[in-house]
Amino acid sequence: MADKVIGGSFVITDQDASQILTPEDFTEEHRMIAETTRDFVSGVVVPQDEHLEKLDYDLTVKLMRSAGDLGLLGADVPEMYGGLGLDKVSSTIISENLARASSFALSIGAHVGIGTLPIVFFGTPEQKRKYLPDLATGAKIAAYCLTEPASGSDALGAKTTARLSDDGKHYILNGSKLYITNAGFADIFIVYAKVGGTDFSAFIVEKGDPGFTLGPEEKKMGIKGSSTRPLFFEDVRVPVENLLGEIGKGHLIAFNILNIGRYKLATGCVGACKETIELAVKYANTRKQFQTPISRFPLIGKKLADMNIQTYMLESMVYRTTGLFDTMLKDIDPSASDSGRSAAKAIAEYALECSINKVFASEVLDFVADEGLQIHGGYGFIQEYKVERIYRDSRINRIFEGTNEINRLLIPGTLVKKAMKGELPLLQKAQALQADLLSYIPGQTFEGTLEEETHLVSMAKKVFLMVGGLAVQKYGLTLEKQQEVLSLLADMMIQIFAAESGLLRTKKLIERQGETKAEHAIQMTTVFVHEAFDKIEAYAKEALSTMEEGDVLRTQLSILKKLSRRSSVNTIGLKRDIAARVIQGEKYVISSSM
Known part of the structure; x- marks a missing residue:
């Protein structure tokens, strides 16, 4: 892998294919981890599928501990605390291959991710020594407790409180949490509460603490094999050493x-x-x-x-x-x-x-x-x-x-914040582009493999910068209130990141295998990039029509039309070829040589 990349920079700079990681870059160790995970799911979990879907706590915990014995729970836990300390590729491979375990995969995912990582990242050395070895093996199971009856997306609106006891040895928790995955059988709970009713903070709460009770299992549409229950805290005494991180920094x-x-x-x-x-x-x-x-x-x-x-x-x-x-x-x-x-x-x-x-x-x-x-x-x-x-x-x-919906607001919002902090030259790029747009003259021809698709991804970034720059210029600090525009900008960024990721991966495949073997990936990339560009153009039109009108709008749409000029592609024919290989392979296919 190459140099470190600034988050969000993909919308203003182009990456070389050699700079990105793809599944084709997996090492032999990575492939062995994938095989171990698949064998565990098919040989151990799937035979118990019917029982797991009926929400069998004991069986779920037993199988989670079996996963722990194989190291599948400790990938993200440092070796010095009983884990494997593997790279993120390895933990990603495990998560992907656990997916066939249905609800059981969710139980593991909540445990190893949002349940364990708060202690991995923010725990004191003492907290890590106390909890991580058991969490890495499955001897103890973790749950993450953020959502409340009156606060979902507005996490900081939590009502659960924590008061320091008179002797200064405990925080006394009162309140409730809702929709907590693994609640029925978890031993360790990461709980958020406001100290003094104002300072949002995190705590490590243990099963069995007096005053800590569980509500009944929720009857859910799906993920029926996972435990989802509410929690209630009534004067629960949590040792002060179980404060996670700092007060007010939850x-x-x-x-x-x-x-x-x-x-x-x-x-x-x-x-x-x-x-x-x-x-x-x-x-x-x-x-x-x-x-x-x-x-x-x-x-x-x-x-x-x-x-x-x-x-x-x-x-x-x-x-x-x-x-x-x-x-x-x-x-x-x-x-x-x-x-x-x-x-x-x-x-x-x-x-x-x-x-x-x-x-x-x-x-x-x-x-x-x-x-x-x-x-x-x-x-x-x-x-x-x-x-x-x-x-x-x-x-x-x-x-x-x-x-x-919340994430769609976060995507452009985070980008703008990074720009305001000087971490990304976003606004400078947008201003420079505006100066060039009126004189831009399309007319390139493309003959090489994926040359036009590469051009379209680059043009998509220009379209985003044009629309995003106008949005910042028009709304300024009130942009965050224009949720429809923010959502359109987010959708443009999503399509750009997806299209570029697939494009760069396919270019790596061509370099390694040649165009003949990479034909399937080339066809998929061609279809996606063209269809993604159609979507980006539509998002841009909607956003421009929201922000401008009259002659100004007509001018902006004219510029958009120039930036969006491209040749037509026979997507029906390409999809027939793609389908033929999937039908022949009877599985997800990435290569022409199956």
Whole structure:
């Protein structure tokens, strides 16, 4: 991997393909980790699937400890505290391959991610020595407690309070938490409360503390095999040494951990998409209508092609982000006293990318799950077929870890904040572009492989800068109130990051395999980039029409039209080719040579 990249810089600079991590860069160790995880899921978890879906606490905990024995719970825990201290590629691979375990994957994900990482990043040495070894093995299970009945997206509006006892030895907690994953069997709870009713802070609370009780299991639409219960605190005495981080600095922990949660959620979506494609194409190859396998019908093929294309872009995006993390983390000494906070700060550099991953992944999985169910027809509505469960389970992802609406506001908002701090020359780039736009004359011709697609990604960034620059210029400090415009800017950034991630990955494939073997990836990239550009142009038109009118609007739309000039592509023909390979391979396919 190359030099460290500033978060959000992808909208103003172009990266070289050699700078990004792709799944094709995995080492032999990475592939062994993937195989170990797959074997655990298929050999240990799947045979117990029916019991797990009935919410069997004891079985879930038993299997989580089995995962701990294999090291699957300790990837992100430093070696000095009983974990494996692996790179983020390894923990991402584990998360992706656990996805086939359905709700059980969520139980593990909540434990290793938002449950354990607050202590990894922000715990004192004493807290780490006390809790992390057991969390790394599954001897104890963790849960994360942020949401309350009256505060979901507004996390800092929490009502739970913490008061220092008269003897100064305990914080006394009162309040409640809602929708807590793993609540039914967790031992360690990361709980947020306001000290003195004002200072938002985090605490490590242990199961069995007097006054700490659980409500009943929620009856959920999906993820039925995971425990989701409310918590109640009535004068719960938490030792002062269990304060996590500093008083009044709980938001730093909460928001940093949510970044990780968003990225890990996207990782799980990759695995779920791949499984859904496999289920759908195998069904389509065996299900006959009019004496013909339905996979031979072009409209079914189109669905399979679109599912595969979207998953390819998602996978490319997720591992590109993983590579950014590892590059940023490589110089941190894990034995340093402040290593956890340094790691959290490094990951926070890509908070914007984490939100992009979360939104794109959750919506791609919803699309893939919906199309997968549709391919199954009436059988997809029957619980005997797993695609029915995948469809129900997928819906929560657009709500988890901050709703997609909140994340859409965060994406451009974070970018503008970085620009205001001088971390990105965003406004300077936008101003320079405005000076060039009126004289811009399109007319390039493209002959080489993916040359036009490379140009389109570059033009998409210019379109974003044009629209984003106008938005900042028009609204100034009140831009945050223009949620519809912010959402459109976010959608443009999401499509740009996805398109560029897939484009760069495909270029690496061409360099390694040659164009013939990379033809499948080339076709997927061509389709996605052109369709993404269509969306970006539409988002830009809507935003411009919101901000301007009359002659000014006509001028801006004219400029947009020049920036958007491109050739037509036979996407139907390309998708037929893509579908043929997916149908032949009966799984998610990235290469022409299967």
